[in-house]
Amino acid sequence: LMFEDSQAASRATAKEIAKLIKVKQSQRQPCVLGLATGSSPKGLYAELVRLHKEEGLSFKNVVTFNLDEYYPMEPDSVNSYVRFMKKLLFDKVDILPENCHIPDGALSKEDIADYCNRYESKIETVGGIDLQILGIGANGHIGFNESGSLQNSKTRLVALDHITRVAASKDFAGLSNTPRTAITLGVKKIMEAKRVILMAWGEGKSNIIHLSVEGQVTNQVPASFLQEHNNATFVLDREAASKL
């Protein structure tokens, strides 16, 4: 789905989410959103905040699960995804703090496997993800499921690709300060989401968007798995869509 620019695309996506939240409200059910970080969803979160402030959209029934977090990472550290989500969304709407879930980057190593299992169980307990927002890495990663991630992979600790660390290094003042690992929701839970929206902007994403949408389905490009999802949409601006 191509839009004139990222703002129009973010607005349309926010509208769809607002509608889903309201439908779930009327059914007295939680609306379970899978959320992403990175620069791509920033406009979406700004638009959701606007809908809350100007149109009274309530997030009281919204339950969120973020895709990933660097490891190790303290939640109050400048580059944590906890901090990112609070600043851009959670602190600006009426969502209940206990309904916001982000993988914990401050666990000790031996607790990670158990924690990841519990993270998936929590998603199942609330009925699965209704709508999953995704960005895409330069190598086609979704969440931090890097090239080579299997379609049935679970939530787990992963090693970050060099290309991913280079992209992140601008936030961490150099590659040597950039985390080498992260906790990510596995591909399986992403594929189980009832609806998936992948957002990508700019010329720089056009090659990987082409490979993901029109290339072979391969674990070398995890975003290509979405070709096999029955309700996934790539929301793109003109530049990101330019090689399709």
Ligand code: GLP
């Ligand atoms: C990070 C995130 C991914 C995100 C990617 C793309 O790697 N963990 O979930 O999709 O960045 O970031 P951007 O949207 O800034 O291009």
